[in-house]
Amino acid sequence: KIFTAFGLFIVMVSSVLFLYQDMGAQDEIVATQLLNKLNNAKLTDEEQQTLKESLRKASINKPENGEWIYLYARMLYSDGQYVEGVATFEKILSTLPPEALADRAATLVQIAQGKFYISEQAASVEIYDILEQALAIEPGNSQGLGLAGIVAFELERYDEALVHWKALWFNMSSSPEAGALEQGIQRIVARLEEQGKTVDLSWMKRAEVKVLVTITDELKAQLKDGDAIFVMAKATSGPVMPLAALKVMAKDLPQEVILDDSLGMVPGLALSKFEEVQIIARVAKGGQPMANPGDFQGIVSPVIVKSDDTVTLVINQVVK
Structure with a gap:
């Protein structure tokens, strides 16, 4: 009977543990389902609250999965719960290893953003210091650069604001957002000129390379x-x-095309950042942009990026 009772006890404990694990998994399932729905449609208020609670529970049940607590913190922000959100992001930061540089930078930016909203968008040295920590880790963090420029401007650190927004400008392609940023940069310049400083904005000319693509008759x-x-x-x-x-399509050759920042492929790698480039035109026989044997291509190098001249490129080689 003793062994029977002990066996029943083990079964009961196992059942409780299984139920606990199942409930934890259920929170993850619900959160995943609602996140998938959020990609395609707006959630109802009830679904928003269910998602937030599921993320909270999932982050507790699976603390080793940092995505749940990060998403939960973002949900707190979206609901205007900035104090709780900042506390959650600070908890995340305390658990991140020193080598997780990008994650640490992103989390610091989130903390600064939350504190900025808690202060009703009033700039402070504390917020700016947090942003500087983030940018020291990841100088190209666009969100950090944008907020750092705002805070520096409000603190009347106009030179520093210009540095941040110049870096952000190079991270952005030609777009309405870039246009708004350029207006902000002009405001900084106006303040600096009021202080008797001269500001060179020649770097704000967007790169534009005109290329006439042709091919040999053969x-x-x-x-x-x-x-x-x-x-x-x-x-x-x-x-x-x-x-x-x-x-472009080969049947349309010869054809003139324009390469500019709006055609960038990697954030932060704007054409405008470079003085010289090489231009490559490749007939991809296999349909892929990477060079493969049998492709036709032509190369012109170096090409001055901010020149008004049209570059003529002749496709005249077969990739070996």
Whole structure:
């Protein structure tokens, strides 16, 4: 009987543990379902609260999964619960290892943002110091650069505000958001000029490379109607990813195209950041932009980025 009672006790404990694990998993399932729905539709108020509570419970049941608590903190912000959100992000920061640089920077920016809203968008040295910590870790963090520029401006640190927004400007392509940023930069310049300072804004001219793409008669005779051409600007040294790229059809050659920041592929790698580039036009016989044996291509290098001249590029090689 003793063994029987002990066996029943083990079964009961196992059942409770299984139920606890199942309930924890259920929170993750509910959260995942609602997050998937949020990608395609707006949640009802009831669903929003269910999602927030499921994320809270999932973050407790699975503390090793940092995504749940991060999403929970973001939900607190979206509901205007900035004090609770900041406390949650500070908890996240305390658990991040020193080598998780990008995560630490992103979390510091979230903490600064929450404190900014708690203060009813009043700038403070404390908030600015947090942002500087984040940017020291990840200088290209766009959200951090944007908020740091705002806070520095409100603290009347106009030179520093300009540094932050200049870096952010290079992270952005031509867009309505970039236009709003340029207006903000002009406000900074006005304040600096009031202080008797001269500001050079020549860097704000967006890069634009005009390319006339042609092909030799010999290779043109081997083209098919469906062949695509990828025209790319790449750094002459440094990053290997294209700074700008577009796709045209081989049947339309010769054709003039324009490469600019709006065609960037990687945030922070704007064409405008570079003085010289190489231009590549590749007939991708296999349909992929990466060079493969049998592709046709032409290369012009170096090309001055902010020149008004049109570059003529002849596709005249077969990739070996």
